[in-house]
Amino acid sequence: MTGTETAAMTARPAPGYGEGRQALLAAAVHVVATRGLRHLTYRSVAQEARVAHGLVAHHFGTRDALLEAALEFSLANSVGSISAAPGSGDLEAIFAGVVEMVQANPDDQAFQYELILEARRRPELRPHVVQVYATYRQALRNELDAAGIRADDALVHLVFAAVDGLVFQQVCLGDPDAAGAGVKRLRDLLRPLA
Amino acid sequence: MTGTETAAMTARPAPGYGEGRQALLAAAVHVVATRGLRHLTYRSVAQEARVAHGLVAHHFGTRDALLEAALEFSLANSVGSISAAPGSGDLEAIFAGVVEMVQANPDDQAFQYELILEARRRPELRPHVVQVYATYRQALRNELDAAGIRADDALVHLVFAAVDGLVFQQVCLGDPDAAGAGVKRLRDLLRPLA
DNA sequence: GGCGGAACTGTCCACCTGGACAGTTGTGAC
DNA sequence: GTCACAACTGTCCAGGTGGACAGTTCCGCC
Numbered sequence: 060m061t062g063t064e065t066a067a068m069t070a071r072p073a074p075g076y077g078e079g080r081q082a083l084l085a086a087a088v089h090v091v092a093t094r095g096l097r098h099l100t101y102r103s104v105a106q107e108a109r110v111a112h113g114l115v116a117h118h119f120g121t122r123d124a125l126l127e128a129a130l131e132f133s134l135a136n137s138v139g140s141i142s143a144a145p146g147s148g149d150l151e152a153i154f155a156g157v158v159e160m161v162q163a164n165p166d167d168q169a170f171q172y173e174l175i176l177e178a179r180r181r182p183e184l185r186p187h188v189v190q191v192y193a194t195y196r197q198a199l200r201n202e203l204d205a206a207g208i209r210a211d212d213a214l215v216h217l218v219f220a221a222v223d224g225l226v227f228q229q230v231c232l233g234d235p236d237a238a239g240a241g242v243k244r245l246r247d248l249l250r251p252l253a
Numbered sequence: 254m255t256g257t258e259t260a261a262m263t264a265r266p267a268p269g270y271g272e273g274r275q276a277l278l279a280a281a282v283h284v285v286a287t288r289g290l291r292h293l294t295y296r297s298v299a300q301e302a303r304v305a306h307g308l309v310a311h312h313f314g315t316r317d318a319l320l321e322a323a324l325e326f327s328l329a330n331s332v333g334s335i336s337a338a339p340g341s342g343d344l345e346a347i348f349a350g351v352v353e354m355v356q357a358n359p360d361d362q363a364f365q366y367e368l369i370l371e372a373r374r375r376p377e378l379r380p381h382v383v384q385v386y387a388t389y390r391q392a393l394r395n396e397l398d399a400a401g402i403r404a405d406d407a408l409v410h411l412v413f414a415a416v417d418g419l420v421f422q423q424v425c426l427g428d429p430d431a432a433g434a435g436v437k438r439l440r441d442l443l444r445p446l447a
Numbered sequence: 448g449g450c451g452g453a454a455c456t457g458t459c460c461a462c463c464t465g466g467a468c469a470g471t472t473g474t475g476a477c
Numbered sequence: 478g479t480c481a482c483a484a485c486t487g488t489c490c491a492g493g494t495g496g497a498c499a500g501t502t503c504c505g506c507c
Contacts, residue, residue, distance in 0.1 A: 076503055079454070095374055097291040100494060111456045116496055118454085169373060175425050176366055180289055189426065213434035216422075217415060217442075220435055224418025225411070231369050232383065240407035241414055248411075248442045270473055270484070294464060305486045310466055312484085 073109040080118045082108040087129035091173050092166035099126070127183055130174045134191045137167050141198050148205035150246050150253065154222055158239045161226050168230045195219060207253040214252075221245055267303040274312045276302040281323035285367050286360035293320070317375070324368045324378055328385045331361050335392050342399035344440050344447065348416055352433045355423050362424045389413060401447040408446075415439055 074082035086107035090099050101122065105112035119125040143155035161168050178184040196215050203210035203218070210218075222242070229238040268276035280301035284293050295316065299306035313319040337349035355362055372378040390409050397404035397412070404412075416436070423432040 076454070093374065095291075095371060096289060101496075102494075112494095113457065113496085113498085114455060116498095117456095120496090122495070169370065172366075172370055175421075176363065176370070177289060179363060179425055180287065185426075192422070192426070212431070213438045216431045217419070217435035217438045220418035220422055220432075221411060221415035222418070223421065224414035224416070227369075227417065227421060228386070228410075228414055231373055232379075232386070237406070237410045238414075241411035244407040244411045251445065273484070295466075296464075306464095307466085307468085307487065308485060310468095311486095314466090316465070 071107075071109060079108065079110045079114050082110060083115060083118060083125065084129050084132040087125055088133050088170045089166055091126075091129070092169040096126075096173055096177060123181070123183075126174070126177070126181075127187075130171075130184055130187050133167055133170050133174075134187060137171070138191065138194060141195060142202045145198075145202070146205055148202075148207065150206050150250060153199075153202050153206070153246065154242050157222065157226065158229065158235050158242060161229050161238070162235045165230050168226055172227060172230065192219070203249070206249075208249060209252075218245065218249070265301075265303060273302065273304045273308050276304060277309060277312060277319065278323050278326040281319055282327050282364045283360055285320075285323070286363040290320075290367055290371060317377075320368070320371070320375075321377055321381075324365075324381050327361055327364050327368075328381060331365070332385060332388060335389060336396045339396070340399055342396075342401065344400050344444060347393075347396050347400070347440065348436050351416065351420065352423065352429050352436060355420055355432070356429045359424050362420055366421060366424065386413070397443070400443075402443060403446075412439065412443070 083104055086104045087099060090103050090107050094103070099122070101112040101115045104125070105115055108114075115122070115125055119128060139160075141154060141157075142149070142152045144152040174184060175188050178188045196219050199219055200210050200215050203215070208214075222245070225238045225241045225245075229235055277298055280298045281293060284297050284301050288297070293316070295306040295309045298319070299309055302308075309316070309319055313322060335348060335351075336343070336346045338346040368378060369382050372382045390413050393413055394404050394409050397409070402408075416439070419432045419435045419439075423429055
């Protein structure tokens, strides 16, 4: 336990009565994002949440169920608008702020990528992933339409995958400037389609 | 252990004398890709490789070292040309066959994505990841140049991230048709730049 | 204050894991 | 055949884990 972690432990207050479940969900996201799925144990997540490790079994029953609940929690907390000005048709507003958001809080993205990979092995996670991807793609289609771009499935799929890739690389290799420049170039490529 | 796995166990021959190290590397890739990093243990990888688990310590010393060696192994085995006709300038040849390759062997890609995420937590993995990404980007730049597209860093970064995202989604959600259509649309977007 | 139920704690236990290590086997050189 | 060394095996052990569970605490209602 490094000094940094000690400080973090001291700073995080123990959850109040009735707040344990929420604290465990947030803790699971953090542990997975920073240490990987391998280190998500009853004890590590409980320690992160400042509760006893038996509470994991109490609220979630199993580690797997905790993970599924944490994925739902993370996705519910991260779904936002893909445009800074929804419905405006302003291409510059599409994906505006994404890079900054990822830079400010890479843990949620990292957690989600970890769980998306895990969904290959855990069928019960898959519907959540599919649902969120579909939601984002539909929103993107709407924004492209508003911008005067007739977006077929392939274009929507590509554009969303491009941003997915930019974010993945930003999270993993940490170069927000390159990600931002990539988003700009993406808009440049889309502009002539309007 | 399911019937399928039993058959796989029966089918995979024990490595010959002196082949254990290689077998363990390939086994590590397979175990991580199919079961996740969490289930990569001395015993699971040894079982997959049909050797005794002590051989992991013998050849690699630690689990971490095995992982690093497996990443190098995987990257070395997967780096190929990004164009079906390198240097030809043929846009249709860029990324040709990528979707089919991923579909035929998703394990390598999945393994790499797992390790790329792990690189966030394991500094010693990072140089390998950075190196391969850089290699691919340089190759992409060369192909775009040959196609008459003056590709700045941002465009190269975007195009590569787009394919990264398409492959990631293909590996995780398994829709090669959408990935293929995405690649085509990517070429469509690039064509006017030539 | 008493009660019931939910939230929470901390102990227990069977099993698993990383890795050390002594002993065995295989190989190539002489 | 002998020797040296690398590859390999399988046992051992301290520590960690998932999860069960009895007991404690908290809370809202009466």
